[in-house]
Each structure stands twice: as C-alpha cells, then as structure tokens.
Amino acid sequence: MKSGTSCFNVTLFKKNLTRYWPIWALYALIWLYALPMRCVMVVSRNQLWMGETPIKQVQTFANQIPDMLEGFGVFMAATFGVLAAMAVFSYLYNNRAAGMIHSLPVRREGLFLTSYLSGLVFLLAPNALVWLLTLGAEGLCSGYVNLYTISLWLAAQSGMCIFFYSFAVFCAMFTGNLLALPAFYGILNFLALVLMFLFDVMFEPFLYGYAGMTNTAEEIVWWLTPAVRLCENVRWRNKGLGYHLEGVPELVIYTVAGLALAALALLVYRKRHIETAGDVVAVAVVRPIFKYGVALCSGLCLGYWLYAIFGVSTPFGLMGSLLLWTAIGYFAAEMLLKKSFRVFKAWRGCAVLLVLVAIGLTSLRMDAFGYVTRIPSPNKVVSVTVDGMGSYPYDEGRSFGFTTEDTDLIEKTIALHRGFVDQHRNPSSGEPLSHADYIRLNVEYKLTNGTVLRRRYGFSVWPGSKLEQPARDFYCDPKVAQLSYGMDEIDPTHLDNVEISSMWNTTSKKNEYYSLTEHIPVPEQQAALLAIYDAVMLDFEQGNLGKRYLFDLEEGRQNNTCTTDLVIYWSNPYGDRHTSPHVTAMEAATSYSRAIYSKSITLTPHAHNTIRVLTQLGVLDEDTTLRLYRDIVDEEDRAKLIYGYMGHNPEELTGITLNPNSAMGIIGGADGPTSIIVAEAR
Amino acid sequence: MIKINDVVKSFDGFRALNGLTMQVEKGSIYGLVGPNGAGKSTILRHITGVYRPDSGEILVDGQPIYENPEVKKRVFSIPDELYYFTSASTRDMMKFYRGIYPNFSMERYEALKEAFSAVDEKHPIRRLSKGMQKQSAFWLALCCQPDLLVLDEPVDGLDPVMRRQVWSLLMGDVAQRGTTVLVSSHNLRELEDVCDHVGILSKGKVLLQRSLTDLQDNVIKMQVVFDSPELPELPAELELLHASQVGRVHTLIIRGNAAQTKSLLAACQPLLMDALPLTLEEIFIYELGGEDYEVRDIVL
Numbered sequence: 001m002k003s004g005t006s007c008f009n010v011t012l013f014k015k016n017l018t019r020y021w022p023i024w025a026l027y028a029l030i031w032l033y034a035l036p037m038r039c040v041m042v043v044s045r046n047q048l049w050m051g052e053t054p055i056k057q058v059q060t061f062a063n064q065i066p067d068m069l070e071g072f073g074v075f076m077a078a079t080f081g082v083l084a085a086m087a088v089f090s091y092l093y094n095n096r097a098a099g100m101i102h103s104l105p106v107r108r109e110g111l112f113l114t115s116y117l118s119g120l121v122f123l124l125a126p127n128a129l130v131w132l133l134t135l136g137a138e139g140l141c142s143g144y145v146n147l148y149t150i151s152l153w154l155a156a157q158s159g160m161c162i163f164f165y166s167f168a169v170f171c172a173m174f175t176g177n178l179l180a181l182p183a184f185y186g187i188l189n190f191l192a193l194v195l196m197f198l199f200d201v202m203f204e205p206f207l208y209g210y211a212g213m214t215n216t217a218e219e220i221v222w223w224l225t226p227a228v229r230l231c232e233n234v235r236w237r238n239k240g241l242g243y244h245l246e247g248v249p250e251l252v253i254y255t256v257a258g259l260a261l262a263a264l265a266l267l268v269y270r271k272r273h274i275e276t277a278g279d280v281v282a283v284a285v286v287r288p289i290f291k292y293g294v295a296l297c298s299g300l301c302l303g304y305w306l307y308a309i310f311g312v313s314t315p316f317g318l319m320g321s322l323l324l325w326t327a328i329g330y331f332a333a334e335m336l337l338k339k340s341f342r343v344f345k346a347w348r349g350c351a352v353l354l355v356l357v358a359i360g361l362t363s364l365r366m367d368a369f370g371y372v373t374r375i376p377s378p379n380k381v382v383s384v385t386v387d388g389m390g391s392y393p394y395d396e397g398r399s400f401g402f403t404t405e406d407t408d409l410i411e412k413t414i415a416l417h418r419g420f421v422d423q424h425r426n427p428s429s430g431e432p433l434s435h436a437d438y439i440r441l442n443v444e445y446k447l448t449n450g451t452v453l454r455r456r457y458g459f460s461v462w463p464g465s466k467l468e469q470p471a472r473d474f475y476c477d478p479k480v481a482q483l484s485y486g487m488d489e490i491d492p493t494h495l496d497n498v499e500i501s502s503m504w505n506t507t508s509k510k511n512e513y514y515s516l517t518e519h520i521p522v523p524e525q526q527a528a529l530l531a532i533y534d535a536v537m538l539d540f541e542q543g544n545l546g547k548r549y550l551f552d553l554e555e556g557r558q559n560n561t562c563t564t565d566l567v568i569y570w571s572n573p574y575g576d577r578h579t580s581p582h583v584t585a586m587e588a589a590t591s592y593s594r595a596i597y598s599k600s601i602t603l604t605p606h607a608h609n610t611i612r613v614l615t616q617l618g619v620l621d622e623d624t625t626l627r628l629y630r631d632i633v634d635e636e637d638r639a640k641l642i643y644g645y646m647g648h649n650p651e652e653l654t655g656i657t658l659n660p661n662s663a664m665g666i667i668g669g670a671d672g673p674t675s676i677i678v679a680e681a682r
Numbered sequence: 683m684i685k686i687n688d689v690v691k692s693f694d695g696f697r698a699l700n701g702l703t704m705q706v707e708k709g710s711i712y713g714l715v716g717p718n719g720a721g722k723s724t725i726l727r728h729i730t731g732v733y734r735p736d737s738g739e740i741l742v743d744g745q746p747i748y749e750n751p752e753v754k755k756r757v758f759s760i761p762d763e764l765y766y767f768t769s770a771s772t773r774d775m776m777k778f779y780r781g782i783y784p785n786f787s788m789e790r791y792e793a794l795k796e797a798f799s800a801v802d803e804k805h806p807i808r809r810l811s812k813g814m815q816k817q818s819a820f821w822l823a824l825c826c827q828p829d830l831l832v833l834d835e836p837v838d839g840l841d842p843v844m845r846r847q848v849w850s851l852l853m854g855d856v857a858q859r860g861t862t863v864l865v866s867s868h869n870l871r872e873l874e875d876v877c878d879h880v881g882i883l884s885k886g887k888v889l890l891q892r893s894l895t896d897l898q899d900n901v902i903k904m905q906v907v908f909d910s911p912e913l914p915e916l917p918a919e920l921e922l923l924h925a926s927q928v929g930r931v932h933t934l935i936i937r938g939n940a941a942q943t944k945s946l947l948a949a950c951q952p953l954l955m956d957a958l959p960l961t962l963e964e965i966f967i968y969e970l971g972g973e974d975y976e977v978r979d980i981v982l
Contacts, residue, residue: 011781096765
C-alpha cells in the first residue's frame with residue numbers, strides 16, 4: 001500500500017535554504033539597498049543639502065516605491081525566479097543527485113512541493129523582510145509610515161515572483177540539463193513575440209498584402225510574452241487625480257497563471273523518468289516538438305538573418321536561405337537530443353520537413369489559399385479602418401488614419417484595394433523615372449460575420465497607370481481629406497501657438513518664419529489664436545483648405561497650394577504621457593507634464609478667411625506674402641536639370657538653355673525639397 | 683524480502699531489463715553478478731525506487747517500492763557513484779539522513795566513529811579520497827539501520843583491511859538485525875566469501891539464481907587421466923560445459939553433483955579422477971559461456 005503522508009519534507013526544505021543561501025541573500029540585499037537603505041540615505045542627504053523636512057522626504061520616497069515595479073521589479077523577479085528554480089531542482093540534472101534524492105522515502109509530490117516552496121521562499125521571504133524594514137526605515141526617519149505604497153509593492157512584486165519562478169519551474173520539468181533550463185526559460189519568455197515579428201517579415205515577400213496577425217492573435221502574443229507585457233503595462237502613474245498602479249489585471253492574471261503552471265509542472269514531474277538526467281529534453285513527447293520547433297525557428301530567425309545580411313531580395317532567395325537554416329537547425333536539435341554529432345542518419349526526417357516547408361512557402365507565393373485575391377464585397381463590410389500615406393500637399397492630410405462606416409468610402413477603399421491586387425497581378429508597364437509617387441495603405445475591414453480582414457499595401461502610382469483612378473478617387477475624396485486632417489481634434493480652449501513657415505519676403509527674397517507667441521503680447525495671444533483657429537475652420541468648412549492632390553507635380557496642386565504651412569498647437573494639461581512619480585499633483589498640472597499636439601495645414605490662395613485674419617494680425621503684408629507652389633516647382637525643376645536630382649544625368653540634358661550665371665541647389669529629403677538655394681551673378 | 687516479476691525497462695529503444703525475475707530472501711546476502719551492461723545497476727535503481735519499470739512489478743516485503751515512502755524508509759542504497767551535497771561533510775549528511783530516515787541511530791553514529799576513524803566527520807566529503815568517501819557512505823548507511831541495504835560495487839576503492847571491516851560490520855547487521863543485503867559486484871572472489879545467494883544476470887535477465895552452496899554443488903570440475911592421451915567418448919548423461927587438456931590431464935567442467943558425475947566417469951575407467959569445487963568466478967564464466975560470453979579460455 002502506498003503512503004500519502006509525505007507531501008512536504010522539512011529536512012529537505014531546510015537543506016535547500018541553507019545550501020542555496022547566496023540566491024536569496026543576494027536578492028534580499030539588492031532590494032534592501034533599493035528600498036529601506038535608500039530611504040535612510042535619501043532622507044539624510046536631502047536633510048543635509050536641501051533642508052526639507054523628513055516627513056516631506058519620506059512622503060516623496062514612499063510615493064516612488066511602486067515605481068520600482070516598472071522594469072526593475074520585472075527584471076528582479078524574472079532573473080531570480082529562474083536562478084531559484086535552477087537551484088532547487090538542480091538534482092534533476094545530475095544522475096547521481098537524481099538517484100540519491102529519488103531513493104529517499106519521499107514521494108514525488110513531496111519532493112516537488114518541498115523544492116517548489118523552498119524556491120518560492122527564496123523570493124517571498126526577502127520581499128516580506130524588505131517590506132518590514134522599509135516600514136521601519138520610514139518610521140525611524142520621520143515618524144511617518146506609508147503602508148499603502150510599500151504593501152502595493154509587496155503584493156505586486158510577490159505576484160511577479162510567483163509567476164516567473166513557477167514559469168521557470170515549469171520549464172525545469174521538461175529538461176534534464178541545467179544549462180538548458182535558463183535557455184528554454186529565456187526563449188519561451190520571448191518566443192511568441194519573436195515568432196510574430198518573424199512571421200510578419202517572412203510572409204511579406206511571399207504573401208502580397210500580408211498585414212500581420214489579427215488583433216486577437218497579437219493580443220495573445222503579448223500575453224505570451226510576460227516580461228514585455230509586464231514591463232509595458234505595470235506602471236505607477238499620475239493622471240492628475242493622484243497616483244495609481246496600472247497593470248493590476250496583468251499582475252493578477254500572471255500570478256494565477258504562475259500557480260497553474262506550478263500545478264502542471266507537478267503533473268509533468270510525476271511522469272518524468274529520472275534516467276533522463278543530462279538530456280536536453282527530458283519528456284519523450286516533447287522531443288519531436290523540440291526538434292521540429294528548433295528547426296523551424298532557426299529557419300525563420302537565421303534564414304531571415306542571412307537573407308537580410310546578403311540582401312537576397314527575391315522570395316526564392318529567402319526560401320533558399322530559410323531551407324538551409326531549417327536543415328541546420330534540424331540537425332543541431334538532433335545533436336542536442338542524441339548528444340552526438342553522428343546524427344545524419346536522420347536525414348529522412350529533415351528531408352520531409354524541408355519538402356513541407358518548401359511546399360508551404362510555394363503555396364503562399366502561389367496564393368493557394370486565396371489570401372491575396374480576397375477582396376470583400378461592399379455589402380459585407382460593416383466598417384473600414386484605414387491608415388496610410390499619400391497625396392499632396394505635405395501637411396497633416398498626407399498621413400491619415402481613421403475608421404468609417406460610410407458606404408461611399410467603403411466602396412472607394414474596396415476599389416483601391418482591388419486596384420492594388422490588379423496592379424500586383426498585372427503590373428502597369430512604363431513607370432517613369434520621375435513623377436511616380438509612392439502610396440501606402442493599411443486597411444482593416446470589419447465584416448458582417450464578425451471577422452476582420454487586414455491588408456497592407458504600398459505601390460508606385462503615376463499618371464496613366466492602372467492604379468491612378470482608384471487611388472485618386474480615394475486619396476482626393478473630400479471626406480477622406482476631412483478625416484485625415486481631423487480638425488475637430490483641436491481643443492480651442494487650450495490653444496498654445498500658431499507658427500507659419502515659408503512665407504515669402506518679396507524684398508529680401510527669402511522665406512520667413514512666424515511664431516505668434518513671439519510677436520503678440522501675452523494678454524492678446526488667446527484672442528489672436530482663436531481668431532486664426534476660427535478662420536482656418538471656416539476655410540475648411542467652405543472648402544478653401546484641405547483639398548488633396550494625388551501627384552505633387554499635377555497642375556491643380558501647383559496652382560492651388562502655397563509653399564506656406566500653418567501649424568496650430570494646442571495642449572492637454574493631463575495628457576496621456578507617462579508622468580514621473582517625482583512630480584506632485586500640483587506639478588503635474590504645469591507645463592512640465594502637459595501633452596502638446598499640433599496640426600499643420602498648407603495654405604491655399606483661396607483661404608480668404610485665414611489670409612484676412614493673418615493680414616489683420618500683421619503676419620502678411622505687402623512685403624510678406626504667400627507664394628504659389630508652382631513658383632518653387634519651376635525652380636526645383638531647374639535645379640533637377642542642373643544637379644541631376646531624381647535620377648537625371650545633366651550630361652544627358654542636351655538642347656536645354658540655362659542661364660550660365662545662375663547657380664541653384666536643393667536641400668531635401670525623399671518626400672520633397674526642404675529648401676532651394678538660388679544664386680545669380682549680377 | 684525482494685520479489686521482482688518480469689520487469690522490463692528500455693532506454694531510447696535499448697532494452698536494459700528484459701523480463702527480469704528474481705527473488706531475495708529476507709536476511710540473506712545476495713550477490714548480483716553479470717557482465718558489463720547486463721542490467722545490474724538498472725535493477726538496483728528499480729529496487730531503490732528510483733526508476734519506474736516499463737512493465738512488471740518490484741515488491742519489497744510484498745509492497746511495491748516505487749513511490750512508497752513507508753517501504754523506502756527501510757531501504758538504504760550505496761550507489762556505485764556516490765552523491766553528497768556540495769561542501770557537505772559527513773556530519774552534515776548525518777544531520778540530513780537523521781531527518782529523513784526514522785531508524786537513524788545517533789548512538790550507532792557515535793559508536794562507528796571508531797570504526798571509521800580515518801574519516802574526519804567535519805571535512806567536506808568531496809575533498810576526501812574515493813576510499814574515504816566510501817567509508818563515509820558505509821558509516822551513514824549503517825546508522826540508518828535499514829532492513830534492506832542495496833550496494834553497487836560497494837568496496838571498490840577500499841583498502842583490504844577496510845574491506846574486511848566493512849564486510850564484518852555488514853554481516854554483523856545481517857546476523858543481529860536480520861538485514862537483507864543486495865550487492866552487485868564484479869569482485870566474485872569477494873562475493874564468494876560473503877554471499878549466501880547469487881544471481882547471475884545477462885542481457886537484462888537472470889540466468890540463474892541459487893544459494894552459493896547449490897550453485898557450487900551443481901557444477902563440478904573434474905581432473906581425470908586416461909590410458910590414452912585423447913579424451914575418450916564420455917557417457918551421454920554427462921553435461922559437459924567445457925574441456926581442456928594439459929599433458930595427459932583433462933580438466934572437465936560438468937553440470938551435476940560430484941557423486942553422480944564420478945560414477946558416470948568411472949565407466950570410462952580413468953587412471954586418476956579428482957573432483958574439485960568451482961569458484962564463483964568459474965561458475966560465472968561457464969554459465970555465461972552458453973550466453974556467448976567468450977572469455978572463459980582467457981581466464982582459465
């Protein structure tokens with residue numbers, strides 16, 4: 001009859017505590033330095049140099065404690081979690097130790113529970129000690145004790161410790177090699193995220209329009225990347241209403257998940273064969289998963305690396321690189337499993353895997369699943385979310401992102417989507433060297449059946465190309481322009497400034513810059529800002545501003561837009577930036593932590609209301625005027641001809657008469673000239 | 683004490699135990715012998731509850747040993763490769779085992795200090811010589827006062843005096859407490875001195891197991907001289923395991939007892955006939971000879 005009495009062994013527990021004391025001692029020491037000792041040091045130093053009262057200093061210090069959870073707390077829990085697991089379960093990785101421990105009169109449950117709890121105590125006992133000593137330090141330094149923040153730290157840090165330690169223990173059950181444990185642990189902590197990234201970059205060359213995983217899949221990936229998720233979400237923030245801890249759901253869920261992983265680890269341990277000590281993978285059923293997983297991951301990671309390093313730009317180059325590294329990964333995994341270099345007898349498995357991968361990639365390329373050609377019909381789309389870049393002028397409307405249920409816009413989006421697919425399948429010929437514009441569009445359809453369809457496109461479009469008409473219909477649509485500018489986002493009650501760039505001074509022949517707050521007295525600033533805002537909004541309403549053009553050099557764009565951009569700044573006093581816990585609620589309301597927003601609008605000669613207000617404010621006058629875009633395009637073209645800008649070779653430009661006394665230069669980026677310098681000899 | 687029925691254990695496709703069946707009587711000293719790779723250490727790890735068999739059962743006092751702390755409390759093992767906690771001294775290990783094994787006797791620990799006086803109980807075990815480590819292991823094992831002591835190559839590394847002392851202590855426990863000792867060793871001459879039962883393993887199975895007396899009675903070495911130098915035709919009833927010749931003296935290894943063999947050989951009218959008992963080593967080699975173990979001519 002089996003005994004069920006020994007689920008915990010005190011002797012073994014004590015032995016673990018005494019054997020591995022450096023782990024918990026170091027963990028405790030770091031936190032003791034970070035909290036109670038720092039409390040004492042901060043108070044004594046500030047008292048000496050700044051003369052602040054101890055209570056004020058301890059209040060400030062206590063308010064900063066949960067800040068330690070961000071990044072540092074996660075790092076401590078993740079690092080010491082795996083160290084503790086490596087220590088207390090180290091007996092599984094040595095044949096002699098495994099034999100001795102398992103010959104003791106303790107059941108597997110007892111061994112597991114004793115080792116698990118002793119490792120957990122390595123982390124939780126120091127946490128409790130730090131909690132106690134921090135309270136003591138606060139009390140001794142000032143007589144003031146902030147129980148809330150240090151208790152919050154204790155709960156959150158302990159939760160993270162439970163998760164990371166249990167996760168490490170879970171990994172420990174699947175390996176028989178001590179060094180493999182931290183490797184598995186580290187890899188599994190980031191595997192989902194890395195795979196998502198690799199799938200994204202690898203699928204793009206094979207699957208035209210591939211837009212990454214669905215939101216749900218991405219959300220799952222983030223949850224499966226605990227270190228990153230906790231670093232990103234556990235925050236001690238102040239949004240003007242006092243500090244609070246964000247990421248509590250994550251902390252609770254991961255703590256519960258940690259306990260569940262510990263239970264699963266016990267189940268694996270009960271089935272584990274002790275003779276697997278020394279094996280990289282200790283559980284038989286996991287061995288093929290490990291072998292093929294390593295092969296595919298090395299194919300994805302190193303295959304893409306080789307592809308990127310050597311710049312093999314064709315999908316088949318990428319496929320070759322991927323297959324090569326898949327094969328290398330396969331045999332490397334086999335070597336680890338067999339603990340031998342003589343593994344090439346297993347070539348059949350490798351060959352089957354490579355054939356499957358090649359078939360998979362080729363079917364992606366051939367669009368065997370109809371992914372590329374799948375275009376929803378308008379009546380099956382509930383809403384569409386688009387973001388992208390394209391159209392002119394170069395202002396707020398060039399980049400856009402919005403969601404709409406407008407049927408007209410949905411139809412135009414689908415038409416553009418179809419245009420992209422057609423262009424991909426039957427490319428237009430005769431792309432000119434210049435006058436081709438690159439447009440980008442990310443689209444996400446919410447369909448009537450509740451599913452989501454996402455695609456990502458980027459393509460050159462030029463006058464006469466197949467894509468021109470659907471692109472023009474979409475990009476130049478007034479509704480798209482209105483949504484792109486998003487003028488209703490501006491908060492007129494918190495206007496900060498207006499800046500105007502590239503006004504043309506007819507006397508000095510130079511561009512001028514204007515900032516309203518530098519020219520108008522403070523008492524009059526708000527009225528002036530509001531007047532400009534109202535005028536701009538009126539011009540938008542009347543269609544005098546915000547018209548979009550598909551090509552930079554098309555006639556409408558050149559004749560109806562100016563070189564001048566007007567930028568409106570406004571602020572949100574409790575913006576969504578992360579604010580430092582060092583800032584009090586009063587300080588948080590000051591400009592230090594405000595979020596500043598802006599919108600730039602390219603002026604047009606038809607923006608009568610705006611021009612009138614700017615003239616009234618003295619911004620525009622007889623000398624300082626607006627200049628049409630055509631004027632600089634002419635200069636730009638001349639510069640292109642002289643300096644071979646955009647691919648022209650000046651030597652090929654025969655038969656063009658240029659003023660021999662003029663010199664011209666362009667300073668600019670890919671999206672247009674920043675400045676044009678013209679010099680003429682007198 | 684130990685009953686093993688048809689135990690099978692495979693490692694990565696290699697069948698280390700292939701339907702092994704054996705029995706160890708309570709209070710006996712059972713010697714387990716066999717060539718390298720026969721499965722001796724593997725079966726010992728099953729008997730100490732470390733390995734789980736793929737099939738079959740291992741009973742100690744009628745109860746399965748695997749995952750059974752009540753039985754394992756009465757079993758102590760000294761493996762071939764000893765394990766101690768890093769930096770642990772004999773005293774540290776004593777404290778550990780004292781907390782684990784309910785029968786651990788401090789009086790015995792103090793009493794045995796004298797027997798193992800060469801071992802500094804406060805010195806880290808890993809810094810001791812191999813022989814000292816073995817002494818430390820025996821010291822601790824004897825203090826645990828197990829009902830079953832499982833030993834894998836136990837005296838390997840001990841000097842002859844200490845070997846004798848260790849065996850003396852073990853036999854004292856067997857006599858006084860009825861301890862059962864299961865010992866695996868390649869030192870057959872030594873086993874012959876201490877074991878009362880022997881089991882021979884080959885290829886994961888027990889070839890034979892008997893008391894040493896039965897074993898020695900069952901195979902006999904005859905030295906005979908005939909008229910002619912050649913070996914005459916022997917009676918068909920004689921099961922000849924091996925024959926060799928030096929000069930006119932024939933050495934015959936025959937399965938059967940001495941009296942019966944002598945009477946059968948007498949029919950061949952030998953000039954001289956003498957029956958000699960076989961050593962355990964010779965029995966081991968001749969029994970394994972049928973198992974294609976080609977060393978007999980080298981040893982003899």
